Amino acid sequence: MQVELPRHRERLERLGYQVIAPDLGGRQQFTAAELLQFKSRLVGIIAGDDELSREFFEGASKLRTVIRWGIGMDSVDHEAAREHGVTVRNTPGxxxxxxxxxxxxxxxxLTRGYIAVDSAIRRGEWPKxxxxxxxxxxxxxxxFGAIGREVAKRGHGFGMDVIASDPFVRDAPVGVTMVDLDKLLATSRFIVLACPLTPETFHLINADRLALIRPDAYVVNVARGPVVLEADLIACLKSGRLAGAALDVFEVEPLPPDSELRTLPNVVLGxxxxxxxxEGVERASAAAVDFLVEELTR
Known part of the structure; x- marks a missing residue:
């Protein structure tokens, strides 16, 4: 959001608000204590994956609204927000x-080994x-929310047989069959995790679920890291019970230097x-500011 702030600052200042954009200093997020440095003036916040904990909501007594830049809401203590009368919104879709x-x-x-081939070519090799x-x-x-539906479109473009699992979705587009999770895991060659992180999806993919997956299958996680129990996934990958995995997200971020995932040849790391x-940053930032203004001018 901060990179887009110059486009939106004047709009917010015209409404009489002072806009504060503290420097992250190369880090990924602020702690609750760091955010509370501004508690005496804080009425609205556009937040990334910052620590919006009970401590934060109890300390920011003037806060009226939180806009989560992006989709994930797992960094927000929603119960504490409700208790303190703070509206919480994200920028869906x-x-x-x-x-x-x-x-x-x-x-x-995963399937064509482009990363490994690139490295080999640079070493003077010519692998096939x-x-x-x-x-x-x-x-x-x-x-099967906004991301899942877009994944399905691309799957159809590649000529794939597309199925999906989502307890909150009954009607799917033409060409997508809704199934239960166990059937999806047992029958899919490619499994893309695109669900939100909730108490129900925490460690959704664990040893029991991994045991259902066919050994020539690939798992791609573009959801949230804790949807997968990494220790179980690592054991599965090391034993050859899974062909490979690609992880854009992890249980601990950044990925710890001693993570075994770094050593596995059948894993692609993001x-x-x-x-x-x-384009995505522009779109999300504009939506976040629109929602912030809407909430502050109610």
Whole structure:
């Protein structure tokens, strides 16, 4: 959001608000204590994955609204927000296309070995990696919101058989069959996790669920890291019970230096950056400011 602030600052200042944009200093997010430095003046906030904990809401007594820049809401203590009369909104649907593009970038890297081939060519080698054809393969999508639906569109473009699982969705577009999660895991060659992180999806993919997955399958997580129990996934990948995985997100971010995931050849690693395109940032920032103004002028 901060990179887009010059486009929107004047609009907010015309409404009589002082706009504060503290420097992250190269970090990913602010702690509650750091945000509370501004508590005496804070009436509205556009937040990333910052720590919007009970401590934050109890200290920011003048706060009226939180706008989560992006989609995920797991960094917000919603109960504390409700108790203190703070409205919380996100910017739904703004990154569907971008994250779906990233999911298929990961799928192609897993199945065609582009990263490994690139490294080999730079070393003077000339490898011929046998890949996997996407057309005719089954694509299973866990979570069928804006991102999941965009993943389905791309799956159809590749000629894939598309199924999805989502307890809150009954009617799916033509060409997508809704199934229960166990059937999806057991029958899909490619599994894309695109669900929100909630108490119900925390460690949704664990040893029991991984045992259902066919050994030639690939798992792509563009949701949230804790949707997957990483220790169980690592064990599965090391034993050969899963062909490969691509992870844009992790249980702990940034990925710890000693994570075994760094050592596995059948894993593609990202940096929680699937939504980050110029167009997506512009779209999300404009929506966040629109929602902030709407809430502050009620």
């Amino acid at each position: 703004v990154f569907g296309a971008e994250v779906a593009d990233a999911a298929f970038g990961y799928i192609l890297n 990696v046998e890949g996997v054809t996407l057309a005719g393969s089954r694509l299973g999508i866990v979570g 940096a929680h950056n699937g939504s980050n395109t110029r």
